Amino acid sequence: MSIWGIATSILAGWLAGALVNWAADHLPDKNFQAIRSGRAPFAFRHYLTLWWYFSRGGVCPHCGEKRPWRVPLVEAVSMGLFLLAWRSFGDAPLTLALLWLYAAFLLTVLVIDLEHRRVLNKMVLPGAVAALAFSFLPGPPSPWQALLGGLIGFGLFLVIAFIGRGAMGAGDVKLAGLIGLMVGYPNVIPALVIGIVLGGAAALALLLSRRAGRKSTMAYAPYLALGALLTLWGTLGG
C-alpha cells in the first residue's frame, strides 16, 4: 500500500466516520425536519473527535458536551474499514468507492439499531433505490441478480418473522431485502447466513450470561450488517 493510499483512506475514513456519527445522532430524531432547516448545524469539532477525545476526557471543545465513546470508536472503525478496502481494491476506484459507501451506510445502520433498536425506513428506502441503481454499474451484481437477491432476502426473512413471532422485527425484514439488493443472488444466501449465525451466537451468549430472558428481543441488524459487509468484499471483487 502506498503512502498516498494510506493517507487518503485515513482521511476519507475519518470524514465518513464523522458523517456516520452525525447520522446516528440525528436520523432517529422525529424532528429531523427542524435539524435540516438549520437548528443543528454540522460542527466538525463535534464530530471529528479522535484528535481531542482522549486528552479532553471526551468533552467537546465546540460546545462543552461530553461525547459518548461511540463517537471516537466509530471514527476509528471507519478508518480501519476504509484502509482494508483500499488494500483490497486500491487499483479499482469504482469498486473502492462503492465499498466505502456501503461500509459507511452499514455502520450507520449498526449503530442506530444498537442504540435505538430500530432500522429506519428513511435509510432503507433510499438505500434500496441506490443499491438497485448501483447494480447497473459495471461489475457484479447485475440488475437481475440484485432484484432476485432483494426478493429472496425479503421473502426469507418475512417467513422467519412469521415463524419466530416477533423475534425478528419488520426492520430486519426490510434490511434483509436491502442486503439482497446490495450483494445480489446468489451471495444474498451467505450474507444472511453469516448474519443469522453471528446473531444466534450473540443471543446464545446473552442467554448463557443470563443478561437476557428467552422472551427479550435483541438488535439483529448489527449482525446482518456485518454479514453484508463481509460478503460485499467478495461480491464487488468478483
Ligand SMILES: [Zn+2]
Ligand atoms: Zn460539541
